[in-house]
Amino acid sequence: MAHGGDILRGHTETIILRILSEGDSYGYEISKNIIEGGEGVIDVKDATIYTAFKRMEEDGLLTTYWGDGVGGARRRYYKITPKGRELYAEKLAEWKKASRILDKLIVGGNK
Amino acid sequence: MAHGGDILRGHTETIILRILSEGDSYGYEISKNIIEGGEGVIDVKDATIYTAFKRMEEDGLLTTYWGDGVGGARRRYYKITPKGRELYAEKLAEWKKASRILDKLIVGGNK
DNA sequence: TTAACTATCTAAACAGATTATACACTTACC
DNA sequence: GGTAAGTGTATAATCTGTTTAGATAGTTAA
Numbered sequence: 206m207a208h209g210g211d212i213l214r215g216h217t218e219t220i221i222l223r224i225l226s227e228g229d230s231y232g233y234e235i236s237k238n239i240i241e242g243g244e245g246v247i248d249v250k251d252a253t254i255y256t257a258f259k260r261m262e263e264d265g266l267l268t269t270y271w272g273d274g275v276g277g278a279r280r281r282y283y284k285i286t287p288k289g290r291e292l293y294a295e296k297l298a299e300w301k302k303a304s305r306i307l308d309k310l311i312v313g314g315n316k
Numbered sequence: 317m318a319h320g321g322d323i324l325r326g327h328t329e330t331i332i333l334r335i336l337s338e339g340d341s342y343g344y345e346i347s348k349n350i351i352e353g354g355e356g357v358i359d360v361k362d363a364t365i366y367t368a369f370k371r372m373e374e375d376g377l378l379t380t381y382w383g384d385g386v387g388g389a390r391r392r393y394y395k396i397t398p399k400g401r402e403l404y405a406e407k408l409a410e411w412k413k414a415s416r417i418l419d420k421l422i423v424g425g426n427k
Numbered sequence: 428t429t430a431a432c433t434a435t436c437t438a439a440a441c442a443g444a445t446t447a448t449a450c451a452c453t454t455a456c457c
Numbered sequence: 458g459g460t461a462a463g464t465g466t467a468t469a470a471t472c473t474g475t476t477t478a479g480a481t482a483g484t485t486a487a
Contacts, residue, residue, distance in 0.1 A: 213418075
């Protein structure tokens with residue numbers, strides 16, 4: 206993003222988990238998915254996605270397998286684990302509560 | 317916070333600016349103010365506040381003066397500058413848009 | 428006199444994100 | 458035949474904001 210680069214920070218994992226909770230996917234697709242949904246305000250760098258994947262695999266939140274790559278570049282797919290689903294549920298609840306509170310703290314009396 | 321420590325990240329400045337937009341204040345008070353409004357979900361460490369102040373003063377977002385400290389510990393007050401008000405308005409608008417989009421990306425089809 | 432609270436401050440470490448770079452294959456166009 | 462645009466993965470180095478941990482010091486109440 207041109208400015209406000211930290212918007213996504215801390216939520217990347219949650220968003221990846223949400224996408225994978227709806228079906229297996231791979232880095233490039235997830236990245237496109239987020240940028241598309243970001244409406245020009247939110248951006249993700251591929252490096253962010255891939256480092257998140259690595260971290261999340263180490264944490265047992267997802268597993269990975271190579272796609273058969275018929276006629277095209279190889280794709281590494283990611284699948285959410287039960288632990289990943291659990292964490293997503295927690296993070297989702299946390300976001301719902303936190304965003305309400307954050308809104309209050311940021312907007313304050315400046316309604 | 318026990319978990320989810322990054323919730324505030326990137327918003328600390330905006331919240332400080334919001335508080336100062338409603339009147340001069342000092343570190344300890346601002347910190348209390350945020351923790352109180354945080355409803356147990358959001359926490360700020362004093363170091364976060366003071367490092368933010370330093371950064372923000374360097375960026376011309378606020379000015380500072382010592383309180384007269386009659387009967388009590390000395391207090392360093394902070395006053396928002398016009399540049400600070402400008403940035404607050406921008407960040408506020410950004411938050412309003414970003415939180416809506418973030419909500420969409422985090423919740424997705426898991427309504 | 429001790430505990431709890433008010434109040435400010437800094438150095439070092441940490442975590443997640445970005446920048447920059449590399450590699451490689453496919454499709455469409457000229 | 459060449460090349461540009463798009464698809465796709467990956468890592469090292471750097472940046473930034475926050476946390477951890479520590480220091481200092483005055484006030485109030487038990």
